[in-house]
Amino acid sequence: MAEPTPAVTRQSLAAAALRVLERDGLAGLSMRKVAAEVGVRAASLYWHVRNKEELLDLLNDALIADAEIPPREGSWREQFLEYGRRHRALLLARRDAAKVVAGRLAPGPHTLAVLEDQLDRLRAAGFGDADAAMASYLLSAYVQGFVLQEQSPLSAAEAAGASRGEAARAAGETFRTLPGDTYPNLVALADDLTDPDMNTRFEFGLQRLADGLAALLPQGGTASGGPS
Amino acid sequence: MAEPTPAVTRQSLAAAALRVLERDGLAGLSMRKVAAEVGVRAASLYWHVRNKEELLDLLNDALIADAEIPPREGSWREQFLEYGRRHRALLLARRDAAKVVAGRLAPGPHTLAVLEDQLDRLRAAGFGDADAAMASYLLSAYVQGFVLQEQSPLSAAEAAGASRGEAARAAGETFRTLPGDTYPNLVALADDLTDPDMNTRFEFGLQRLADGLAALLPQGGTASGGPS
DNA sequence: AGCAGCCCCTAACATCGTTAGGGGCCGGTC
DNA sequence: GACCGGCCCCTAACGATGTTAGGGGCTGCT
Structure with missing residues (x-):
């Protein structure tokens, strides 16, 4: 070798x-x-x-x-979403990537290139200078925070064989059997809290971010709940 | 002792x-x-x-x-914002708290209590079960990601004496002196990217989150850009 | 008296990040 | 040809780390 x-x-x-x-x-x-x-x-x-x-x-x-920048087509919103999705995919692709990236701002050349492209699109979409800078910061903070939580062991049933879905079911059981008088909401939402479908969980936050940013634009971008 | x-x-x-x-x-x-x-x-x-x-x-x-839960007064939005602010304040209060919390889902009793209260308010505000669960997850992901980035050294001028503002100015200089033909946006937004005012940076993201979540409610909560 | 659990100890293991100091090799200069 | 300085790697060692093995008191119950 x-x-x-x-x-x-x-x-x-x-x-x-x-x-x-x-x-x-x-x-x-x-x-x-x-x-x-x-x-x-x-x-x-x-x-x-x-x-x-x-x-x-x-x-x-x-x-x-090896971050692939998304194609420059579609609305700014679609491009924004794609950026978030690809960033997450990148962090998930390599083992412990999120932990390495977390708390490491020092920008190498590749990081700079990605940031440059991101800012360019945000400004083209009509965001002001300060808003564009903050929006890109916001996106990366969210993605890093999300993936970090996503990859952390759900409890003590971590690396020990338990698959993700299995651990989720165990965590759900933990929530469901909590004392119902002090934790009524945790018991009631046990399933929702431990839903192992991280993709839609991530997408939910991403859509909220996009909605919040869209409200900043003069014409107020297209609403989120569109068809298809 | x-x-x-x-x-x-x-x-x-x-x-x-x-x-x-x-x-x-x-x-x-x-x-x-x-x-x-x-x-x-x-x-x-x-x-x-x-x-x-x-x-x-x-x-x-x-x-x-020692997380203090915010008072139960004002709109759900104000309570949501307060939750975010206090969570960040908590992570900033104790040294390296963000690094400890990051990637550690295992919920102790205190964590459960906070989550329970958060979910209760979100449901009272009118969010559906799944949305409430995801919203609370979203908030904590954002706060953790933000504080983690906030506390990471801006470059190599880290623990070595340089104050936050000083490091920010140095980073700004780094951006500003980049080759302007390949990084036009980084050069143009150098000041915005390295603005050391983390409070407004955090608040920006928090408001975007609140806006995005408000759009989920039937009456669509009050808009963000209000006066005062 | 004896036994069992609890709670702490001393030693030791492998591994870690990092430094000190040395030695080849390669280019250029007298 | 002799010398020299920079480059790049080496061996050895330091102190510190997480963790385990095995032992020994102390307390309370039988």
């Missing part, structure tokens, strides 16, 4: 870190493993990188790297 | 962990330090707690414990 790598670059480091991340998760990503992945011993990494933090910054941008 | 603690309970563990978190941050929170805080050696913790993970679950609920 690992041929005598001709040169270790920051790029190859990022690629190696990405492979380790996929294999062992964020908790299992160590300097030594990344070093081994590029055919080198741990201490040598510090020639290319100041910290593990800096390595994670590299990894962060490498994750954003 | 540390008197010969009569008994180590899960409660006292949570309190100790909270103290260590405030002093040394999440990265500096180790089993040994928490143990020392309760007057015990590290291995003894494993009698009360299975994992460090479980300790963090305890800590998580201890953080939520």
